[in-house]
Amino acid sequence: MRKQTVVAELDGSEDRKPQTDEARSAFTPPPGVGQPHLLEDDQPTSEFALPEGLSTEPPAEPEGSAFELPGGGPAGGPGSGQGGGPGGSYSSRQLPSTFTPAHGIPMIRLSKEAPWQDRMRTLLRMPAAERPVVETVQRHDGQGPAVPRVLDLTLRIGELLLAGGEGAEDVEAAMFAVSRAYGLDRCEPTVTFTLLSISHQPSLVDDPVTASRTVRRRGTDYTRLAAVYTLIDDITTEDTDVTLEEAYRRLAEIRRNRHPYPGWALTVASGLLAGSASVLVGGGVLVFVAAALGAMLGDRLAWLCAGRGLPEFYQFVVAAMPPAAMGVALTLLSPVIPVEGGTSAVITGGLFALLPGRALVAGVQDGLTGYYITASARLLEVMYFFIAIVTGVLIVLYLGVQLHAELNPDSALSPYQQPWVQMCAAVGMSFAFAILLQQERSTVLMVSLNGGVAWVVYASMHLTGEISPVASTAVAAGLVGLFGQLFSRYQFASALPYITAAIGPLLPGSATYFGLLGFAQNDLDRGLASLSKAVALALAIAVGVNLGGEISRLFLKVPGAGRASSRRAAKRTRGF
Known part of the structure; x- marks a missing residue:
């Protein structure tokens, strides 16, 4: 009896104890509202209980539902696929391999000791999303740069470079x-043979x-090309203050x-x-x-036509026409005036x-x-000139054949055996070429x-070592390109003034002449071969x-440049 009394007291005290906040349900009515009538089978609902009418079982989809898995598709619940791919939905518990590495994405840093050409080539070869944030070198206005004027200045500088013969990559x-x-x-920036364009997008939501x-x-x-490069070097250097007005003034000058000259x-x-070219292939003083x-x-006739x-x-x-006519005239006068070295040297020199x-x-550099597109246009221009x-x-040679001029294609040109004569002729050719190109x-x-x-390299390999003329020419031209890039990198200038005139002694003048002579004498096989x-x-x-x-950029770094002067190249297409 005592146990029952204690239990009854406890029950009564339990009924009189007020409900705590933890026991109160989310559906408890506010004060002043009566408690809804509960049936015998009803239980107080918690805030995590399903409302009435809902079931934990997913409803059956009708036939032909738009959300029905197609036949043959993989079955599975959520997360059975990878990253929202076919066969499943995206699940945060089954993520694909992480995009960001554990050590983070390395920041791209460009050494300021490297020439601006190498730094800009590195950026051009990068995707736009991977380029580092721009560091403004010329700061003159707190409101930001004048976008139209900067774009106009950029296009004018690119126009001078492209008109001067620079490659498309260097112009960009x-x-x-x-x-x-x-x-x-x-x-x-975008550069083609005759058109330059540049697009600037201030932000992802602004119009470009x-x-x-x-x-x-x-x-x-x-000379003008070198002056433009000096201006660009001053603009890209932090130690030199060049405003937009100053840049326009220097560009106008x-x-x-x-x-x-x-x-x-x-x-x-x-x-x-x-x-000098005629002496290089064996001509004498008269030649x-x-x-x-x-x-x-x-040259004077060409200026008159221009x-x-x-x-x-x-x-x-x-x-x-005049050099070829001079060679035909010497051929006709050869019985009276002996010509040392043959009249073919006259036409070859011209x-x-x-x-x-x-x-x-x-053109070949743009293609490589x-x-x-620019390479095709340049090579087409070369073809028209040729x-x-x-x-x-051919007009003059045909006239010479009609006049019975003894133009002998079998008389191969043989250069002098004295190396110092060849050296002087080669140096004279390069010197004259530099004057014609208006160099500094x-x-x-x-x-x-x-x-x-x-x-010297070509003659040592071909004339002395009897190596193929094509291989000898390629090696000699490679040294010209290497030295030209070295001079330009340490002078922060263009490489064209150091390269173009130096390849003059290597140009295929004699092979071109004998090919044309073969066509003039209806010997097509010999002409095509030459x-x-x-x-x-x-x-x-x-x-x-x-x-x-390219070798100079790969292996010969500017002191302090580190890896900044390296640049990414496009991957090969692998046939597709």
Whole structure:
């Protein structure tokens, strides 16, 4: 009885104890509202209980539901697939392999000791999402850069470089450097043969700003090219303060500057180039004079055609005719005036002054660096120039054949056996080429010596070692490209002034002449063989120059540059 009394008391005390907050349900009515009537089978619901009418079993889907798994699809609940792929939904408990590595994504740092060309090439080869944040070099306005003016300045600088013969990759690197120096992030420059464009997107939600410019005229002036590179170097250097107005003023001065050499000096340089080339292939004093006179006459006729507004194709046709006519005239006079070295050397010397080696090297370089549209246009331009030279020479050779001129294609040209004569002729060719390219006076001596070294390498391998002329030309051109890149990297300038004139002694003038002579005498087999050799030598020059430049970037670092001057290249396509 006592136990029952205690239990009853406890029950009564339990009934009188107020409910705590933990025992109160989420569905407890507020004060003043009556408790709903509960049936016998009902239980107080907690906040985690399912409401009435809901079941833990998923409802059966009707036939033909839009959410029904297709036949043959993998069965499974949520998380059976990987990352929301087919066969399952995305589950945070079954994540795919992590995108970010455990040690984090390394920050890309570009050494400031490296030349701006190498730093910009590195950025251009990166995807836009992986490029580091731009570091503004020229800070002049707290409100930010004037986007339209910066884009216009960038396009004008790129126009001068492209018109001067620079490769497409170098032009894009220069445009990229200028835009980043003035604080424009997310810029994408694009360069084709005659069109330059640049696009800037301020942010992901703002509209992009795009500007373009067309190159109407091309001119060879490496002094102007060097001045543009100096301006870009000052803009990209933190120690030099160059405002937009100052950059525009200096750019206008570069455009207004006259050429460093007068017209008569260019004509004399053209004669010196043809005469040195004729001596290089075995001509004597008379051949030197005849080749020089023919080249100077052709140069003056080309200037006259340019003043009349004729296209460059006809200018090349006219310029190729006087040297060939001079050679045919010496052939007709050979019974009276003995000619040392053969009259073929006269025509060959004149062809050396006309072959478009600069455009050929630039075209092959654009193709090797992935700018195929620009490379195709440049090589097409080279083909038109070559056809113009062929047309001019063939007209004169046909006339010579009709006049019974004894043009003997079997008389192969043999250079002098004295090495010092060959060296002087090669240095003279490079010197004249540098004058024709309007180079700075400070670079003429260096590029002339570079051309002499190139001929020494070629003659040692081909004439002494009896190695294939194509392989010898490629090795010599590779050294030219290597030395040219070294000079340009330590001078923070363009490599073209140190390379283009130095490849003059390597141009395939004699192979081109004998190919044209074969066509003039209806010997197509011999003509095609000689022209094929000329094309192979030209490609060997272009590939060798490009390979020498790439070797300098790979293995010869600027002190303090570290790995910053390395650049990513496109992966090979593997057939697709």
